Amino acid sequence: MRATDLSELAAFVAVARHRSFRRASEERGVTASAISHAVSSLETRVGIRLLNRTTRSVSLTDAGAMLLAQLSPAFDEIGSALDALNRFRDTPFGKVRINAPNSVAPFVLGPVMGPLIQQNPNLELEIVATDRLVDIVDEGFDAGIRLGESLRAGMTAVKIKPRLRFSVVGSPAYFKTHRVPHTPADLQRHVCVRNLYPSGAAYAWTFSRHGKTIEFEPTGPISLDDHELMVDVALSGVALAYVWEARARPEVVSGRLVECLAPWSAPEEWLYLYYPTRKHISAGLRVVIDALRA
Incomplete structure (x- = not known):
């Protein structure tokens, strides 16, 4: 040929x-x-x-x-x-394409990208962050990252770090006209952003304390699938938001947002890196997996 x-x-x-x-x-x-x-x-x-x-x-x-x-x-x-x-090289060579949700990519991939490239100078990372539901096989990704272990048949899932925790936040301006909630039941009297999956389906705010789990389903006028927008709404003072604690932390530290219900914060969620079970795992993908599990 x-x-x-x-x-x-x-x-x-x-x-x-x-x-x-x-x-x-x-x-x-x-x-x-x-x-x-x-x-x-x-x-x-x-x-x-x-x-x-x-x-x-x-x-x-x-x-x-x-x-x-x-x-x-x-x-x-x-x-x-x-x-x-690659076994004859000091470090892996080649491109690794990864798909990850917008909302978690900065916390999961941000801390590891620099060290990965420094330690593996022949490695090329291509990260596509989108909350759109992606078929990683059809779109040519080596792996994807998502919350939860529910995957289609033929996929292998690996737990990775960090585990993420949700937090309820509101602005000082909002709390000038609303009492700070102390239990999930208090949220019934508040304006709350509805959280959506990329598919458009809503998911409940989940809380846990002393082995007891409570789910609260907001009925507010705003529904969002993007944590950046949720934080923006909370900062505007019109509603409370249920977002990744790591995303809201800078605003909480600066005083622009107030964290509520911390003793009731939901258990940390595992994130998973997944890839086709039958696909050969390249040396490059292996070092990425190792970095995300460390």
């Missing part, structure tokens, strides 16, 4: 996996036009259309789906073989 043949096949596999010429070009480190040219050359050479293209989407033809199914294991083996060379 010629080198050009392998390059064209690699371009096709990248586009087929991502369903995007742009994301395939980012993965391959070339321009989108170069990827498009390689795939077109492959289709011309085999005499069969492999991809359906529109201005908004890319999909596989039946022939393309069959070819991808047969090529994927081979390219996975090639990737594993190249990654095996």
